[in-house]
Amino acid sequence: MxxxxxxxxxxxxxxxxxxxxxxxxxxxxxxxxxxxxxxxxxxxxxxxxxxxxxxxxxxxxxxxxxxxxxxxxxxxxxxxxxxxxxxxxxxxxxxxxxxxxxxxxxxxxxxxxxxxxxxxxxxxxxxxxxxxxxxxxxxxxxxxxxxxxxxxxxxxxxxxxxxxxxxxxxxxxxxxxxxxxxxxxxxxxxxxxxxxxxxxxxxxxxxxxxxxxxxxxxxxxxxxxxxxxxxxxxxxxxxxxxxxxxxxxxxxxxxxxxxxxxxxxxxxxxxxxxxxxxxxxxxxxxxxxxxxxxxxxxxxxxxxxxxxxxxxxxxxxxxxxxxxxxxxxxxxxxxxxxxxxxxxxxxxxxxxxxDWRFLRRVHKAPIFVMALMTSVWGLTVFVDLITAVAVGVFIANIYTVKRLSDTQVESLRIIQDNPDDHQFLDAVESQYLQDAQGRVLLYQLNGPVSYASAKGISNKLVGCKSHEVLVLDFSNVPHIDVSTALALEEVIMDASLASQEVMMSGANTMVSHILDRMSVAALVEEKNRFNSREAALRAARDQILEAESFPLSALPD
Known part of the structure; x- marks a missing residue:
């Protein structure tokens, strides 16, 4: 230096x-x-x-x-x-x-x-x-x-x-x-x-x-x-x-x-x-x-x-x-x-x-912002700075995490047999789900998925229609954290207890690394891990139709 x-x-x-x-x-x-x-x-x-x-x-x-x-x-x-x-x-x-x-x-x-x-x-x-x-x-x-x-x-x-x-x-x-x-x-x-x-x-x-x-x-x-x-x-x-x-x-x-x-x-x-x-x-x-x-x-x-x-x-x-x-x-x-x-x-x-610039418009700010600012102000004056900053940052972070959680949970998609949901898939992927007749459920995770949405990951599946194969798709996920990996472990174990086959698709190197380190990927058989969503949906469809002895040669590739 x-x-x-x-x-x-x-x-x-x-x-x-x-x-x-x-x-x-x-x-x-x-x-x-x-x-x-x-x-x-x-x-x-x-x-x-x-x-x-x-x-x-x-x-x-x-x-x-x-x-x-x-x-x-x-x-x-x-x-x-x-x-x-x-x-x-x-x-x-x-x-x-x-x-x-x-x-x-x-x-x-x-x-x-x-x-x-x-x-x-x-x-x-x-x-x-x-x-x-x-x-x-x-x-x-x-x-x-x-x-x-x-x-x-x-x-x-x-x-x-x-x-x-x-x-x-x-x-x-x-x-x-x-x-x-x-x-x-x-x-x-x-x-x-x-x-x-x-x-x-x-x-x-x-x-x-x-x-x-x-x-x-x-x-x-x-x-x-x-x-x-x-x-x-x-x-x-x-x-x-x-x-x-x-x-x-x-x-x-x-x-x-x-x-x-x-x-x-x-x-x-x-x-x-x-x-x-x-x-x-x-x-x-x-x-x-x-x-x-x-x-x-x-x-x-x-x-x-x-x-x-x-x-x-x-x-x-x-x-x-x-x-x-x-x-x-x-x-x-x-x-x-x-x-x-x-x-x-x-x-x-x-x-x-x-901060007169903010005080002049504080009445126009959301209630939470106004309450946070005035709380920190009061704690600074009548308690001490460290308490004021610590409490303020803690409350602000909790509020931010809650909003982040809501946003991330809303981005999670459950796609099964509703044609309106197929707008997020290409024609081939949509056809595979239609062939499966609602017995394959695609769980599509989107964006960075953090601990903020860990609880919502499993809750999202509550009330879903019965299915035989669950496809966890990570194609649009740049990274996950440990809390998310453990939440996915719970999803996979619940699916296994319900005798549902679990498949994974599209996990990049960073996502795969976290899933491997937390021993979550090991819960999914090697043959059920795919590089692309299309490959996973095709395998899920084939598995469903094979169980019914349906002639797969009659279906388009």
């Missing part, structure tokens, strides 16, 4: 401007995410630096810019708060150990080529948990926006809303409202040169310094080189840490690969999913080692980078290095940033994450 993908110096100007622009956009977000997570503003900056640098260097999406994102920060906030509450001394170190473990899992996802499966998630589930994440971000930012003390739990925030509104701080509301006004009202012509969140950050901080000194601010931010956070594992919490790490890895992988798809559409290129996961994993492992937030591919920063001319990993690396230079000397200014301003910026982020 090469160390980089698409790294070259033929686009230095575009990559430099793309990296600078992305860094300007990333700065206020990194500070806000750091404060929101509970780990501190500097953790957000370090996350943007290390995830941004190493995911660009080792990743598989050349123009992608990575760093802390809303979804990842929501999970990290829960992780950090959880372990800090369990053990104030080693809790933060365990939280960053979880970040490292999450990065390690992402590397494994890439090594085992799981990237192609991670994004195969039903759209209502993705919509539900993204909308849920946006809702969580908005709710958790209400306390600082209203000038109240920070509240960790979503339920606690919801129950405290009336009191927070009644006791709202006017200065905090003014700063938060001004921030929202700026991020929404800044003309696009200005945003091309100076991102609205950065304008809001400067304006809000200046307002607080001159008019609202009483509002809560970030406070002292460490400057200088980051210190190492060596892994700390509490064996009693090992399982809990692994689950948290897996949650971060899964969410980070989904977030990154979806952003990679956006980058592909803008640049007309094709990312490499496995390499991207490896790069993201390395970035998160290094971020955790230096006390940074976990990150993923950031859609807004990636789009800004591409529009500013960034095309290669140099742009993402430039973005990270500029942020590192800023943090070395901008700590004094950043310490005066009001929490209400950061809350306003993050509320805008939360609003943008919500």
């Amino acid at each position: 090469q160390l980089t993908y698409g790294l070259h110096a033929r686009n230095l100007k575009g990559d430099f401007f793309g990296g600078v622009t992305a860094a300007i956009v990333a700065l206020p977000l990194a500070l806000a995410f750091g404060v929101s997570s509970g780990a501190g503003a500097i953790a957000g900056i370090y996350g943007a630096v290390f995830v941004g640098l190493f995911s660009a260097l080792f990743g598989g999406t050349p123009s992608q810019v990575s760093g802390p994102t809303g979804p990842m920060t929501v999970v990290m906030a829960g992780v950090f708060t959880h372990y800090a509450a369990l053990d104030p001394d080693t809790g933060p170190a365990m939280a960053f150990t979880v970040v490292m473990l999450g990065g390690f899992f992402q590397v494994l996802f890439g090594v085992f080529r799981l990237g192609q499966f991670i994004t195969l998630m039903p759209f209502p589930v993705i919509s539900g948990f993204m909308t849920g994440i946006g809702t969580i971000i908005i709710l958790l930012q209400l306390p600082p926006f209203l000038g109240a003390e920070a509240i960790v739990g979503v339920v606690d925030v919801v129950t405290s809303v009336p009191d927070m509104i009644l006791n709202a701080s006017i200065p905090a509301l003014v700063l938060g409202g001004t921030t929202l006004l700026i991020v929404y009202a800044t003309p696009r012509s200005i945003e091309k040169w100076l991102p609205a969140p950065l304008i809001a950050l400067f304006v809000g901080t200046l307002l607080s310094l001159y008019f609202f000194q009483s509002v809560d601010v970030i406070g002292v931010i460490p400057t200088g080189l980051p210190s190492l956070h060596w892994p700390v594992v509490n064996l009693d919490l090992a399982q809990d840490m692994l689950i948290s790490a897996l949650m971060l890895a899964t969410l980070g992988s989904i977030d990154s690969l979806l952003t990679s798809l956006v980058a592909d559409n803008l640049t007309r290129t094709q990312h490499r999913s496995e390499r991207e996961l490896v790069g993201q994993g390395i970035g998160n492992m290094v971020a955790g080692l230096f006390g940074g937030l976990p990150g993923a591919g950031a859609t807004m920063r990636t789009v800004v980078n591409i529009r500013a001319g960034g095309k290669t990993p140099l742009s993402g690396m430039t973005h990270a290095l500029i942020l590192f230079i800023i943090v070395l000397g901008a700590g004094d200014f950043a310490s005066h940033i009001p929490l209400a301003v950061l809350a306003g910026i993050l509320i805008k982020v939360g609003i943008d994450i919500i």
Whole structure:
């Protein structure tokens, strides 16, 4: 594996401007995410630096810019708060150990080529948990926006809303409202040169310094080189840490690969999913080692980078290095940033994450889709992401399997002596069935037959007219699975118990392989296995007529 993908110096100007622009956009977000997570503003900056640098260097999406994102920060906030509450001394170190473990899992996802499966998630589930994440971000930012003390739990925030509104701080509301006004009202012509969140950050901080000194601010931010956070594992919490790490890895992988798809559409290129996961994993492992937030591919920063001319990993690396230079000397200014301003910026982020495009038409969607999306949304907000995604994917898959089963069972054809059914046969095959006078039943399987229709395979024969020969036709079946093979075994054994002859026709190499491995083909005599349906029907007809001593020479070939 090469160390980089698409790294070259033929686009230095575009990559430099793309990296600078992305860094300007990333700065206020990194500070806000750091404060929101509970780990501190500097953790957000370090996350943007290390995830941004190493995911660009080792990743598989050349123009992608990575760093802390809303979804990842929501999970990290829960992780950090959880372990800090369990053990104030080693809790933060365990939280960053979880970040490292999450990065390690992402590397494994890439090594085992799981990237192609991670994004195969039903759209209502993705919509539900993204909308849920946006809702969580908005709710958790209400306390600082209203000038109240920070509240960790979503339920606690919801129950405290009336009191927070009644006791709202006017200065905090003014700063938060001004921030929202700026991020929404800044003309696009200005945003091309100076991102609205950065304008809001400067304006809000200046307002607080001159008019609202009483509002809560970030406070002292460490400057200088980051210190190492060596892994700390509490064996009693090992399982809990692994689950948290897996949650971060899964969410980070989904977030990154979806952003990679956006980058592909803008640049007309094709990312490499496995390499991207490896790069993201390395970035998160290094971020955790230096006390940074976990990150993923950031859609807004990636789009800004591409529009500013960034095309290669140099742009993402430039973005990270500029942020590192800023943090070395901008700590004094950043310490005066009001929490209400950061809350306003993050509320805008939360609003943008919500899937408004789907919500606007959700009432037109089928009831199942609407129920699935809202269920995942509710579970994300009031339970946790892993439960929400797991339940959503499980329900969606069960529903899909049921529909697939119905479709596959409907495609199965029972053809006997009804002339209307003979439209699926050629003239010769139809004649053979007519000669058999309803005593041969053709069971025609069609399309890929999976476990979804295994139960329906045997049920399809219930109520069929009596017959003496059963022909199982696989001519239109590209493959079957083990469940289908075992269902066919039941059909063959039932036919044998009813003293019916069983024949098979048209099984290709893949189908024959499964039937042989599961010892199903052995239940059918060698002489009753045919390459074509026509040969099987002719043999079935001949067997019926021979039993009656009918002169076969009198029949046409």
